[in-house]
Amino acid sequence: MLQLLVAGLTVGSGYALVALGIHIVLRATRIINFAQGEFTIVGGLIALTFVQVFHVDTWVALAGATIVGFGLGLAFERLVLRPAARSGEMALTIATIGMVSILLYGHALVPGWGSLPQPLPAFTGDVSDALDLHGVSIQIQSLWVLALLFLALAVLYVFFDRTYYGKAIRAAANNPAGARLIGIDVTNARSVSVGLAIALAAYGGTIIGPITLVGGAGGVVIAIKGFVAAIVGGLESPAGCVLGGLLIGVIEKTIQGLPGVSYGISDPIVYALLLLALLIRPQGLIGARSAVRD
């Protein structure tokens, strides 16, 4: 039972970070970035490149992937989102869907990445290393994933809540016109927001990499589970996104752990859960009713 819980929290951490990324982009641009999951996949692959080409350990690769992710995010905002925004919200959403196609099929074309998932070295020791807790074995990597998730949350919290720059970005997202009036560079704030979101995607793709492998065609699945997480938890609330992510991870692992349940059926159940969540509580577990139509 505890084992399922930890396994669930581990995959859930990935979903939580995707959900958070979606949340940040949503706040900055008012649209959903459908490519968030693909950026997560690409982020893990960038870490893999650091490991393979520069022969650094996974910690350095994590830092490297996060920084490169930030740069990718800036480029994504400048080259795709900003020009598309002029054609309206629908066009902007469609542009992110176009990005899904580019990243999903494009990453297989990069030398060294390929279309099949590959293992990323563990943060410490071996991936299979486990703690024995009264007969329950817990993967050490899982503990790292959780610790790194909370590290990211702490950093984000401090940035958005305790620094002037972070507050300016939130102001720009909440009320662009008002923020402009008091001298905040809204365009720049948007750009940094998207950069942060994609950096977060790369970070997330790397921390779960040793357990889930990196690369492959799973980006859409990760993205949709990130949405499920964000929507179940509350798209407008960062805490809700994290809670939703962990919850979805645990639910998924629990369904897969039930006797007599086919492994493949857990995904459709999770998606159906999304529709149900949308129907019953569109504002999420944590969140204002603003998400609902009047």
Added chain:
Amino acid sequence: MIARLRGDARTLPVLAAVVIAFGIAAAWNPTFAQAGTYAAIYAIAAIGLSLLMGNVNQISIGQAGFFGIGAYAVAYGTTTWSLPQSAAWPLAVLLGIAAAALAGLAVGFIALRFRGHYLAVATLAFGLICVGIFHESPILGGAIGIQDVPYPQFGALTISGYPAYWFAWIVAGLAALASLNLLRGRTGRAFEAIRNDELAADVLGIPTRRYKILAFTYAGALAGLAGAIYASFLGIVVPDAVSVQLSITLLLMVVLGGSGSVSGALIGAAVLGVLDISGHQFENWREVAYGVLVIAVVIAAPGGLFGLLRRPARATAVPVPPTAPVAAQPLAVRAIIPSGDAPPLAVNGVTKHFGGLIAVNDVSFALERGTLTSLIGPNGAGKTTLFNAISGVGTLSGGRITLAGTDVTGWQPHRIAALGVGRTFQNARLFGEMTVLENVIAGSFRSERTSFAADLLALPSARRASREATERAHATLARLELEALSDTLARDLAFGDRRRVELARAIAADPWLLLVDEPAAGLNASERATLQRDLLALRDDGVTLLLIEHDMRLVMSISERVMVLKFGTMIADGPPERVRNDAGVVAAYLGTSA
């Protein structure tokens, strides 16, 4: 016909010629014929999606799910039913279309609860659920799908290979014609009105929710039809073929061609179909190119390829000679109020809170038939909120509203409108991308009698209904002396004309109760005189009018009764002379030291 559709109708014959020319050329090249067949199949699904995206502004990233339902229905039916193929095939196709339409209906119902981005996510989830179910269902063959699906058969004739090209394009052509019929009819006018201004459409009696669900259902049915034909000619259906990538490809076709038009969907599907011929040896690159293309199109040409071909709508405002005010003449509004003695409007203890703010506080009054009553009060007094309450916009916090004896408390705006209640807005909410004539035709939506099926097949009844609506609209415009503006786009109108066109739109449906919100604001003296004439003429036609107005001279000269709201409470109610001298009213307007 909606102005935007004229180009669409003109382009279709050109596209048909291209399809025929390509078909003849492809007789010598099986690869071309096959690519052309798939282009036709995708075009069918793309037409439905184009309608959904361009006309009701809804994105779907789940069309592959409906496509899959159609495909699996045919694959399953034709391989398991113990029927001859010439009977099993049509049955299975119908089943596939019906099941996909039903799924579209369900998705529409669910989707309508959400705003834009939630909706896109919900459709994506739907697509993934479908793939998951196909994948996990043993009777559908699981991961390996259903193989050896037989070709369609009509008597002794089996259709496959080269003839499949013609068969698929005939189906696509019929789907295109039916969709164009739909857009040209009453259904299309409703879509267009909703796309322009949902609230205004609602208070004209257009059931906006129902039409959005209809768009989802129709798009689902067409995707199902496309899937059914796909399975018939490919001979095999696997879950991976109806994955998210197919949804994205369909979306791309629509965006590339130009959403909202039938021709755009056909162009998009054809272009990608041709790209597909060369794309097979460039696996992955092809999809990357699709992605780059879609981003480039939304940035550089949001109207798609069809949008580039089409000349932009002329935006010329025709100057109207100023008309001297003339004596009141009947506007020939047939204000047929339900018989009985009940007042046209009775408001009973109506209260509306916004959080802690009380916008309307326990207001009660009843109007007499054929009278003109004005509702005045300082800004923020709750006048427009009261109008919203009467026309069903938002929910009441308390009280009841009765229209000619019918309790309409809690009704949706379109049902209230359908009773015979018209309304104009403080900021003149016209359908900007439609011409003046089209705006007024949309106004008579609820008196048009035609069905969805009649629209789809362009039956004589639908054409007659369209013609009658157009004639009525011309007559209404003529009576208001707006005929010269008929073909001007509403967004190009001068402010005073916008108001008058809105009034024309509101009376096109022959309302017996008309709520007019600040009609004189921003009008010049001669326009005010015309307005006064028109309002009195309406009253003489038997229409009961309730007017919100700040122009006291107008209010005092035309009203039989004046009601005054202050901070949501009715502080005076009576004939103009009495209200004018009421101490409380004077204090409310000028302030007092008491």
